[in-house]
Amino acid sequence: MSLFQKFRAGLKKTSTKLAGEIKRIVTRAPRLDADALDELEAALIATDIGIGTTGAIIDQTKAAAKKTGQVDVFAIARAEIARELGVATHHLNKAPQAPTVVLLAGVNGAGKTTTTAKLAHLLKGQGNSVLLAACDTFRAAAIEQLKIWGGRVGCEVIAGEYGSDSAALAFDALGAALARKSDYLLVDTAGRLHTKQNLMEEMKKMHRVLQKRLPGTPHETLLVLDATTGSNALNQAREFHQLLGVTGLVVTKLDGTAKGGIVVAIARELKLPVKFIGLGEQLDDLQPFDPQQFAAALFSEPVA
Amino acid sequence: MFDSLSDKLQSVFKNLRGYGKLSESNVADALREVRVALLEADVNYKVAKDFIERTKQKALGQEVLASVQPGQQIIKIVHDELVNLMGGTEPVSVQFPQGNWLMVGLHGCGKTTSSGKLAKLLAKNGRKPLLVACDVYRPAAIDQIETLGKQIQVPVFALRDEKDVTKIGRQALAFAQAQGRDTVVFDTAGRLHIDEDLVQELVRLRDLVKPQEILLVADSATGQEAVNIAEHFDKALGITGIVLTKLDGDARGGAALSMRAVTGKPIKFAGVGEKLDDLEAFFPERMAGRILGMGDVVGLVEKAQEAFDAKEAERLQDKIADQSLNLEDFLAQMQQLKKLGPLQNLLGMLPGMGKMPDLSGSEAQMKRIEAIMQSMTREERRKPELLNASRRTRIAKGSGTSVAEVNDMLKQFNQMKRMMKDMGKMQKKMARKGALPPGMRLPR
Ligand SMILES: Nc1nc2c(ncn2[C@@H]2O[C@H](COP(=O)(O)OP(=O)(O)OP(=O)(O)O)[C@@H](O)[C@H]2O)c(=O)[nH]1
Ligand SMILES: Nc1nc2c(ncn2[C@@H]2O[C@H](COP(=O)(O)OP(=O)(O)OP(=O)(O)O)[C@@H](O)[C@H]2O)c(=O)[nH]1
Ligand SMILES: [Mg+2]
Ligand SMILES: [Mg+2]
Numbered sequence: 168m169s170l171f172q173k174f175r176a177g178l179k180k181t182s183t184k185l186a187g188e189i190k191r192i193v194t195r196a197p198r199l200d201a202d203a204l205d206e207l208e209a210a211l212i213a214t215d216i217g218i219g220t221t222g223a224i225i226d227q228t229k230a231a232a233k234k235t236g237q238v239d240v241f242a243i244a245r246a247e248i249a250r251e252l253g254v255a256t257h258h259l260n261k262a263p264q265a266p267t268v269v270l271l272a273g274v275n276g277a278g279k280t281t282t283t284a285k286l287a288h289l290l291k292g293q294g295n296s297v298l299l300a301a302c303d304t305f306r307a308a309a310i311e312q313l314k315i316w317g318g319r320v321g322c323e324v325i326a327g328e329y330g331s332d333s334a335a336l337a338f339d340a341l342g343a344a345l346a347r348k349s350d351y352l353l354v355d356t357a358g359r360l361h362t363k364q365n366l367m368e369e370m371k372k373m374h375r376v377l378q379k380r381l382p383g384t385p386h387e388t389l390l391v392l393d394a395t396t397g398s399n400a401l402n403q404a405r406e407f408h409q410l411l412g413v414t415g416l417v418v419t420k421l422d423g424t425a426k427g428g429i430v431v432a433i434a435r436e437l438k439l440p441v442k443f444i445g446l447g448e449q450l451d452d453l454q455p456f457d458p459q460q461f462a463a464a465l466f467s468e469p470v471a
Numbered sequence: 472m473f474d475s476l477s478d479k480l481q482s483v484f485k486n487l488r489g490y491g492k493l494s495e496s497n498v499a500d501a502l503r504e505v506r507v508a509l510l511e512a513d514v515n516y517k518v519a520k521d522f523i524e525r526t527k528q529k530a531l532g533q534e535v536l537a538s539v540q541p542g543q544q545i546i547k548i549v550h551d552e553l554v555n556l557m558g559g560t561e562p563v564s565v566q567f568p569q570g571n572w573l574m575v576g577l578h579g580c581g582k583t584t585s586s587g588k589l590a591k592l593l594a595k596n597g598r599k600p601l602l603v604a605c606d607v608y609r610p611a612a613i614d615q616i617e618t619l620g621k622q623i624q625v626p627v628f629a630l631r632d633e634k635d636v637t638k639i640g641r642q643a644l645a646f647a648q649a650q651g652r653d654t655v656v657f658d659t660a661g662r663l664h665i666d667e668d669l670v671q672e673l674v675r676l677r678d679l680v681k682p683q684e685i686l687l688v689a690d691s692a693t694g695q696e697a698v699n700i701a702e703h704f705d706k707a708l709g710i711t712g713i714v715l716t717k718l719d720g721d722a723r724g725g726a727a728l729s730m731r732a733v734t735g736k737p738i739k740f741a742g743v744g745e746k747l748d749d750l751e752a753f754f755p756e757r758m759a760g761r762i763l764g765m766g767d768v769v770g771l772v773e774k775a776q777e778a779f780d781a782k783e784a785e786r787l788q789d790k791i792a793d794q795s796l797n798l799e800d801f802l803a804q805m806q807q808l809k810k811l812g813p814l815q816n817l818l819g820m821l822p823g824m825g826k827m828p829d830l831s832g833s834e835a836q837m838k839r840i841e842a843i844m845q846s847m848t849r850e851e852r853r854k855p856e857l858l859n860a861s862r863r864t865r866i867a868k869g870s871g872t873s874v875a876e877v878n879d880m881l882k883q884f885n886q887m888k889r890m891m892k893d894m895g896k897m898q899k900k901m902a903r904k905g906a907l908p909p910g911m912r913l914p915r
Contacts, residue, residue, distance in 0.1 A: 205503075209516040215694040218511060275717060275745065276579025276690070306745070307583075307622075308615035315610035360720040395577060397513035397694020399722040420578060423663045425696040448578070448608065 185210060186467060189240055199232050207240065214465060215397050215425075216248065217432025223247055244466040248431050252458035256440040259286075260386045260414060266298070266344040266352045268377060268384040272370060272411065273391035274403055275358030278419035278445055280309065282391050283355040284316035285445065285453035291320060295350035300340035301326040302333040302373065303357035313355050320450065323347075333357065333369060334376040341380045354385070361406035374411050389442065391417045394427035404433045413437075419445030422452070426465055493544070498530045501545045512762045514725035515698040518732045526552050550759050557728060557755035563737050565752060567596045569653040570683035571644075574714075575673055575704060578661030581716035581742055582688045583612065586658040587619030588742065588750035593654050594625060601652035603643040604629035605636045605676065606660035616658055623747055626652065636672055640679050657682070664703035677708055686739065688714045689726060697726035698733050705734040715753065716742030727758050796888055798852035802844040842870035843880055855881060 188210045196203035204225060211221040224244050231238045261267050269286065271279045280303070287297045299322050303309035310326045317324035325340040337354055344352035356373065359366035377384045390413045392400050407413050418427045421444045430441050441456040502523050509519040530548050554560055572589065574582045586602060593600040602620050604627060606612035613629045620627035628643040640657065647655050657680065662669035677685065687701060687710045704710055713734075715727055718741050727738055738753045790796040844852060846869030851857050858866070858881065860874075867874045 209510070209520060212510045213516045213695045215513075218507070274692075274720070276581060278579060306615075307618035308611040311611035311614045312609075319610075360717065362719070362721045393579065393690070393692075395690070395694060395696050395700075396692045397697075397722075397725070398511060399513070399692035399720065400694075402721055420663075423577070423696070424665055424699055425694065429694065 185213060185465075186241070188213075193238070193240055198236070199228065199238065204229065211244070215428035215432075216465075217398065217401065217429065217435070219435055220247065220251060220431050241466050245462045248462040248465060249458050251431055251435045252461065253434060253438070253440060255455070255457050255459075256415070256442060258455075259290075259442065262383065262386045265348060265350045266341075267350065267386050268341065268344070268352045268354065268381070269387040269389060270354045270356065270374065270377070270385040270411075271389050271391055271417075272356055272407055272413070273358065274360050274393075277358065277391045277393045278417075279303075279358065279391045280312055280316065280355050281448065282389075282417050282419060282443070282445060282453070283313065283353050284320055285450055286443070287316075287320045287322050287351075287353055288450040289453055290351050291322065296347070297322045297351045297353060298340065298344045298347060298349040299324045300337060300352060300354040302336050302340070302354050304329050304331050304333050304336065305357045309355075309357065334372040337373045338376045338380050341377055341384065345381070361403045367406065367410055370407075371410055387414050388412060389415050389417050390439070391419060392427075392430070392433075394418050394421045394444075395423065395425040396429060398429065398432070400429040401432050401436065404437055404439060408437055408439065413439055415440050415442035417441070417443045417445065418456070422446040428465065493530055493533050495531060498527060498545070502527055502530070505545070505549050508763065509725060509728075512723035512725035512764070513692075513694050513697070513729075514762065515695055515729040515732075518698065518729045521732070522552070522556070522728075546763065546765075550763060550765075553728065553759035553762060554755045557731050557758055558737050558753070560756055562752040562754045563739055565739050567593050567598055567654070568683045569598060570655075571680045572654065572656045572684045572686065573673075573677060573680065573682040573708075574656065574658050574686055574688055575708065575710070576661065576688035577663065577690075577700060580661065580688045580690045581714075582661065583615050583619070583658050584745065584747075585686075585688050585714050585716060585740070585742055585750065586616065586656050587623060587625075588747050589740070590620070590625045590656050591623045591747050592750060593656070594623070598654040599652045600625050600654045600656055601643070601647045601650070602627045603639065603655055603657045605639055605657050607634045607636060607639075608660045612658075612660065619747065626650065637675050637679050640676050644680060655680070664700050664707075670703070670707045673708060682711075684712065685710045686712050686714050687730075687736075688716060689730060690722075691715050691718045691724045691726060692720065692722035693726040695729075697729040701730035701734045701736075705736065710734065710736055712737050712739035714738075714740045714742060714750075719743045719749070723764065724758060724761050728762060798844055798847065798855050798884065799849065801884060802841070802852060839870070839872055839876070840880055843867075843872055843877055846870040855884070 189207065192203050192206045192210065193199070199207070207228070208221055208225055211224055212218070224240075224247050227243050227247065228238050228240055231243065259267065259269060271283050273279050283299060287299060290297050297320070299313060299317050301310045301313040301324055303313070304327060310329065314324050314326065325336070325343050327336045327339075333356065340354065341352060354373070354377075356370065357366075359370060361367065374385065374388070388411050390404060390407050392403065396403075404413065404416070416430060416433065416439055418430055418441055421427050427444075433439055434441070441458075444454050444456050446452045446454060505526070506519055506523050509522065510516060514522070526549055529552065530545060533544070533548070574586050574589075576582050583606070590600040590602050602616055602625055604613045604616045613631060617627045617629065628639075628646050630639050630642065633639050636659070643655060643657070647653075657676065659673060659676070660669070662673070664670065685708050687704050689697065689700065693700070701713070713730055713736060715724070715738050718724065730736075731738060738758075741751045741753045743749045743751055790800060843866060846866045847858075851862065863874050863877045867877050870877075
């Protein structure tokens with residue numbers, strides 16, 4: 168199965184279910200009375216796109232129903248979502264001068280380490296030299312995990328001791344990237360809940376130290392989000408963005424049935440672009456994000 | 472956001488005062504707000520719908536009590552119904568049967584960490600646990616669980632070159648028997664519930680080890696998918712319970728309700744941190760408060776109890792109950808809380824706090840609030856009602872903030888106080904219960 172097919176297939180399972188639901192509501196009450204609108208609202212919410220976007224779609228639906236008596240909820244939803252997601256920006260920022268430093272952040276278990284490996288694989292495939300920094304010095308076997316990935320991709324991994332200062336390690340790793348003239352330095356960090364002040368400060372410190380070592384770094388701060396996450400992903404994005412100035416999102420685990428709709432709510436509020444999506448546990452299961460395709464996959468009309 | 476449920480309900484009922492009956496239309500209006508609240512907390516939309524239907528039946532025709540506002544009455548009905556659904560007022564009692572425990576779930580939900588935590592609890596409860604590494608896919612999965620095993624001094628069985636989990640399972644059982652380990656925890660790889668091949672792998676492992684407990688581990692931040700995940704795993708394996716992880720964050724946790732509703736299986740444990748001590752009994756009442764955005768007053772009081780001396784905690788508890796909590800207490804509390812480390816965790820537990828943008832942010836913003844309170848006289852803190860316009864102006868100047876900020880802070884404080892009172896009864900009820908299952912510690 169190609170990646171594209173995988174993406175479609177994953178989304179399809181849910182989108183057909185949802186589409187069927189919407190179709191059913193609209194067919195039963197074409198004039199969309201209050202009850203039908205309530206149901207429609209609930210069906211939209213089931214995509215995790217958030218109350219705000221749901222409200223916008225409902226309002227437009229109501230307006231259209233009033234004006235023409237005829238509504239294509241699917242078209243309205245697709246257009247609204249594509250609009251909110253903005254234009255595709257599925258490339259990494261590149262530093263004018265190597266190395267380009269990419270920092271990966273996110274809550275526990277989101278998929279940071281795996282994404283680091285996938286990105287390294289992608290960049291290597293494009294002919295770049297890539298260095299990895301194992302800045303998760305806390306979680307059991309986090310360093311071994313990244314080292315194994317590094318071995319598979321064929322990248323050197325800069326690592327320290329468990330319990331050592333992650334910022335100091337980031338500093339050293341950047342030094343190493345400069346010395347080796349690496350094209351990219353990818354910094355994997357420990358999972359942390361956005362509510363934990365001390366861990367967030369640690370993250371900030373890492374950020375600061377990189378800047379100090381080489382102004383302008385990190386060039387890219389990617390927030391890794393699990394597609395299965397509901398509304399809390401918005402809180403995560405808010406906090407990480409406020410702290411670090413996130414430059415892009417990576418949505419993982421989209422090979423499941425979760426729709427990752429919450430990125431719409433995030434794009435709406437924070438205007439953060441989704442850069443990549445994760446579609447599996449293997450190295451090539453990373454794909455650039457396409458808003459149009461995402462909207463279409465989320466809201467395609469069921470074929471009767 | 473939705474800590475304002477109680478405000479919204481108050482506005483729905485603004486014209487209704489004691490001795491009426493809750494009518495169809497005002498109940499419907501109120502429940503519409505409740506439904507939005509549930510959805511915002513990630514309760515699955517179908518589950519929310521059913522829930523609202525049932526609650527409606529309960530609410531209709533109830534006398535409006537003179538002593539409480541109708542909005543609060545609805546909240547109580549909703550709250551009680553939520554508690555009921557999630558397992559009743561007692562903390563879910565956990566047993567630690569000898570035999571085999573199988574841990575399953577999606578990628579990264581916390582299976583391996585929870586296995587380690589569980590092994591530790593088992594040992595504490597007199598079992599002789601063995602951890603078994605059945606994740607043959609994730610890089611360094613074995614290293615991870617071996618590290619955890621070492622930390623808690625529980626042996627770990629692993630076969631580094633074996634990819635067949637049933638072979639690992641079989642040998643692990645033999646090993647356990649030979650070594651006299653009476654309780655075996657099988658950590659498995661993360662997998663999608665729709666990945667039929669990998670789900671079948673679990674089915675084979677289950678059929679081999681015939682587990683006493685099959686626990687679905689799930690992230691408390693899970694969105695609408697919670698229903699599908701729980702349904703699939705339950706259908707395939709017949710789970711016996713759920714472990715809800717990462718509750719130390721600020722996820723509202725609607726997934727708890729969704730999963731419980733579709734499987735009927737109890738949530739048995741709550742993961743509240745990355746450390747191996749961070750596994751607790753599950754309290755439906757706390758979860759209900761959390762889902763409704765009313766904060767976790769019980770948890771707060773218990774935390775306070777650990778930090779303050781018992782007398783101070785009792786005083787605080789009384790003050791919350793009789794609504795005499797004043798800014799003086801608030802300030803003292805803030806200063807105490809600082810000693811407890813990460814403020815955010817604690818503040819999230821205070822009703823109304825979720826709505827306090829100034830508090831959810833950085834330490835710097837925290838300091839502003841403190842500065843506002845420190846610019847008040849002691850008297851003013853004790854009797855906030857003294858704070859007229861000119862006093863507020865003075866305080867704003869003194870603290871380098873604006874009058875609007877001072878007003879905001881006071882407004883939030885009053886709101887919090889009100890909600891705390893609502894929770895007072897519930898909290899008293901909890902206090903009477905006390906006894907935790909053996910080996911479970913109080914949350915920290
Ligand atoms: N199905 C699927 N699984 C994924 C994807 N990305 C990551 N995973 C899995 O998710 C789990 C957690 O991934 P990690 O990369 O370790 O996550 P992390 O954010 O580094 O975790 P911590 O460092 O513990 O916070 C692993 O089992 C990965 O194989 C994806 O796109 N699809
Ligand atoms: N804050 C917090 N983190 C947790 C909790 N439980 C687990 N974690 C963290 O979540 C991340 C993933 O945990 P794991 O135990 O590796 O998850 P898993 O389900 O075994 O992952 P896979 O084997 O890759 O599917 C790690 O960073 C853990 O430290 C919890 O209750 N609270
Ligand atoms: Mg990691
Ligand atoms: Mg694991």
